[in-house]
Amino acid sequence: MQIIKTRVNYRSARILLRELIITDFKLRYQGSVLGYAWSVLKPLFMFLILYLVFAVVLKVGDGVTNYPIYLLLGIMLWGFFAEMTQQGITSIVMRGDLIQKIRIPSWLIIVSASVGALINLALNFVVLLVFAFVYGMDFHFSAFFLPLFMVEIYLFALGVTLLLSALFVKYRDISYVWDLILQAGFYATPILYPVSLVTDSFLQKILLLNPMAQSIQGARNVLVTTDSITIGEVFGSRFAVLVPVFIVMLTLIIGFLYFRKEAKNFAENL
Amino acid sequence: MKRSEEVAIHVMSVSKSFRLPHQNVNSVKGAFLNIFRGRKTIERQKVLKGISLDIKKGEFFGIIGRNGNGKSTLLKLLAGIYSPDQGQIRINGKLTPFIELGVGFNPELTGRENVYLNGALLGFSRKEMDEMYEEIVGFAELERFMDQKLKNYSSGMQVRLAFSVAIRSNSDILLIDEVLAVGDSNFQKKCLDVFEDLKNEGRTVVFVSHAMGYIRDFCDRVAVIDKGKLAFLGDTEEAVDVYNQLNSRDTTAQLESENAGLSDGVKRLGNGKARVINYSFKNERGDTTIRLQAGKKFGVELSLEYYDSVDNPAIGIMFRKHASENLFGINNIYNNQIFGKQLAGQTMKIKAEGVMPLAPGTYYVSFTIADAKSTSDYEELDNLNNIMKINVEGDKFWGLVASKIDMETM
Numbered sequence: 001m002q003i004i005k006t007r008v009n010y011r012s013a014r015i016l017l018r019e020l021i022i023t024d025f026k027l028r029y030q031g032s033v034l035g036y037a038w039s040v041l042k043p044l045f046m047f048l049i050l051y052l053v054f055a056v057v058l059k060v061g062d063g064v065t066n067y068p069i070y071l072l073l074g075i076m077l078w079g080f081f082a083e084m085t086q087q088g089i090t091s092i093v094m095r096g097d098l099i100q101k102i103r104i105p106s107w108l109i110i111v112s113a114s115v116g117a118l119i120n121l122a123l124n125f126v127v128l129l130v131f132a133f134v135y136g137m138d139f140h141f142s143a144f145f146l147p148l149f150m151v152e153i154y155l156f157a158l159g160v161t162l163l164l165s166a167l168f169v170k171y172r173d174i175s176y177v178w179d180l181i182l183q184a185g186f187y188a189t190p191i192l193y194p195v196s197l198v199t200d201s202f203l204q205k206i207l208l209l210n211p212m213a214q215s216i217q218g219a220r221n222v223l224v225t226t227d228s229i230t231i232g233e234v235f236g237s238r239f240a241v242l243v244p245v246f247i248v249m250l251t252l253i254i255g256f257l258y259f260r261k262e263a264k265n266f267a268e269n270l
Numbered sequence: 271m272k273r274s275e276e277v278a279i280h281v282m283s284v285s286k287s288f289r290l291p292h293q294n295v296n297s298v299k300g301a302f303l304n305i306f307r308g309r310k311t312i313e314r315q316k317v318l319k320g321i322s323l324d325i326k327k328g329e330f331f332g333i334i335g336r337n338g339n340g341k342s343t344l345l346k347l348l349a350g351i352y353s354p355d356q357g358q359i360r361i362n363g364k365l366t367p368f369i370e371l372g373v374g375f376n377p378e379l380t381g382r383e384n385v386y387l388n389g390a391l392l393g394f395s396r397k398e399m400d401e402m403y404e405e406i407v408g409f410a411e412l413e414r415f416m417d418q419k420l421k422n423y424s425s426g427m428q429v430r431l432a433f434s435v436a437i438r439s440n441s442d443i444l445l446i447d448e449v450l451a452v453g454d455s456n457f458q459k460k461c462l463d464v465f466e467d468l469k470n471e472g473r474t475v476v477f478v479s480h481a482m483g484y485i486r487d488f489c490d491r492v493a494v495i496d497k498g499k500l501a502f503l504g505d506t507e508e509a510v511d512v513y514n515q516l517n518s519r520d521t522t523a524q525l526e527s528e529n530a531g532l533s534d535g536v537k538r539l540g541n542g543k544a545r546v547i548n549y550s551f552k553n554e555r556g557d558t559t560i561r562l563q564a565g566k567k568f569g570v571e572l573s574l575e576y577y578d579s580v581d582n583p584a585i586g587i588m589f590r591k592h593a594s595e596n597l598f599g600i601n602n603i604y605n606n607q608i609f610g611k612q613l614a615g616q617t618m619k620i621k622a623e624g625v626m627p628l629a630p631g632t633y634y635v636s637f638t639i640a641d642a643k644s645t646s647d648y649e650e651l652d653n654l655n656n657i658m659k660i661n662v663e664g665d666k667f668w669g670l671v672a673s674k675i676d677m678e679t680m
Contacts, residue, residue: 012393019390023376023383030378101373102391103350103365264353267346268288 013105020112028116039120040127043079047072054192064194065225066137069128073224074191076124077150077216081157082182084117088161089168089175096270106263110161114154121150132224142222149219156211156248162255166262169269189213195229204234211244277362278443278474279325279348284357286343287314317343319498320357327363327442328472330465332489332506334479334513336520340498341478342447345369348476349445363442363474367391370447372432377421381412381431384420388435402438409460410434430457437464443474462487482510482665514665521661522561525632529560529658539653543578544612544639546654551635562626564664564672572620574639576612583609584648585620586638593634593656597670598627603642629667632659 029035051071054060061067091113098104132139168174189212190198198204208214208231218241220228232238262269290313318340325331335341346352347359349369374391375384385406389399407413410430420428465488468475479485485492485506492509494502494516502512538545550558552569562568570587586601600622602609612618634656640648664672
């Protein structure tokens with residue numbers, strides 16, 4: 001048993017990654033009139049509905065400062081996670097033509113798919129900042145910590161994508177299963193409702209062990225309002241944050257190892 | 271051409287098998303069911319069985335073999351797209367990642383965008399592609415079309431563009447799989463020139479093709495892959511012979527089983543006053559076979575039976591291409607051979623001999639018996655229409671007819 005020693009040529013990998021990203025970017029909203037406006041319109045529309053139902057009618061947001069911005073940031077971050085994983089999971093199969101006919105590092109495909117979601121996140125973020133200014137929100141120095149939470153979400157999404165995209169090559173049910181998990185996850189994560197609405201303190205702890213909940217709450221806390229309850233507050237210790245971070249790392253390592261093991265057989269299993 | 275003893279590609283007892291597709295577990299449900307049933311025997315199909323070969327630097331190396339015998343799998347292993355189950359492959363030098371033209375082409379992008387994308391697959395940056403762009407487009411002769419979407423290109427145009435980018439590859443080792451099949455003769459000529467250049471530059475080329483002409487023209491050495499094994503490795507002419515033999519053995523076996531089907535389902539035409547009872551073809555040596563040599567002697571033997579009196583029997587043989595296109599037919603009357611009146615109950619054996627006038631290929635044969643009342647009035651007694659196929663071999667002819675013409679300088 002011997003695997004061909006393929007020298008990873010970083011220069012050509014970089015060049016190829018760039019072209020793949022450009023291609024994805026060009027093709028994404030091909031043939032639509034509004035084009036990239038859709039990547040902003042979609043979360044905004046979602047926000048509008050949820051805002052009307054939960055803030056105006058049900059008034060769940062009362063008691064949270066800057067609730068509209070708080071809600072929009074949550075929707076954006078969750079939307080990024082959902083988009084990146086959904087696109088990434090099918091990406092290996094979608095790019096099957098390349099994998100079956102060219103020697104190409106498969107991880108390039110995963111990374112290039114993730115860049116599309118990152119671009120959308122950036123566009124959405126600009127809109128969020130405009131909103132925040134118009135709304136008259138105060139910014140604090142703590143906002144500089146925001147990228148940390150985004151990196152955490154990205155790495156979590158990357159781990160999930162690596163694992164599930166490799167599984168998806170063999171089992172096409174994976175994408176449906178993941179859609180269901182995302183649907184449940186949207187409600188299991190405190191996106192619409194403030195954590196304070198959950199009265200059971202044990203349940204609060206469980207809720208915030210989820211890396212998505214922890215990172216969204218953290219991001220809101222540093223950018224929007226200190227009303228956003230973080231995992232540190234719930235557990236009464238800063239170090240509690242290490243648990244979700246550990247989950248993210250574990251997901252990433254398992255995803256990476258499984259993807260690496262399966263990648264050499266992608267061409268024949270597709 | 272410089273041919274060093276340095277090895278570019280080293281293949282050592284490489285085997286590869288694939289899971290049979292129908293055994294593939296494609297859903298979670300299937301996977302669970304398999305766990306509960308405790309089924310672990312996944313059937314695997316061995317595609318390559320212990321292939322060993324060395325390709326030297328600067329060599330133009332051909333791989334030939336019939337379809338489904340492992341050529342493309344071998345090429346994909348060389349390209350690093352598949353990894354071998356057993357054995358090892360060592361590549362010495364930079365290898366093109368392509369095995370097929372136009373991979374990664376996207377129909378929704380313009381020709382220009384696709385050139386850059388394809389260039390990136392070869393490892394060229396935008397800047398490097400900028401420098402080559404004019405030349406690539408010029409070579410493909412597609413200057414006017416570059417801002418159109420690729421989906422509006424004809425398949426020939428797409429191949430031209432793909433080939434023009436692919437030949438820019440600066441790798442030491444090129445893998446080329448059946449490129450010359452598409453494109454007009456003008457463009458094919460260009461491709462051949464490029465091959466000539468590659469050969470002169472001393473680059474290593476691994477070339478897979480069914481076109482024996484190109485294999486003969488370019489290859490220094492050839493490997494014949496048959497049923498996943500190396501059937502031959504070495505001299506090009508010998509390799510082509512081995513390939514042709516394998517091919518015609520295969521065709522003959524296939525035709526024999528087809529012929530059984532044809533004669534089982536026979537629907538006789540004619541009024542039945544006489545019947546062809548038996549028919550067979552003989553080769554030059556007189557052996558019964560359906561493998562005949564173009565331009566060489568062959569024979570046909572027929573047994574007939576008469577059930578009614580027939581004044582002037584006309585026994586005909588017809589050769590056809592594609593079941594309907596008459597190529598060549600003959601009978602004894604046209605040959606001015608009169609067999610005379612036959613009575614009911616009589617039998618007759620006929621032996622026809624001649625030189626096979628058809629060029630290599632497979633042909634339908636029909637046998638007929640008629641009563642020739644006059645040169646134009648034939649009463650059809652029996653007609654075994656397209657009753658069998660024969661396989662004519664040989665490689666010294668083009669087209670349909672195997673006729674010799676002498677040529678000399680004046």
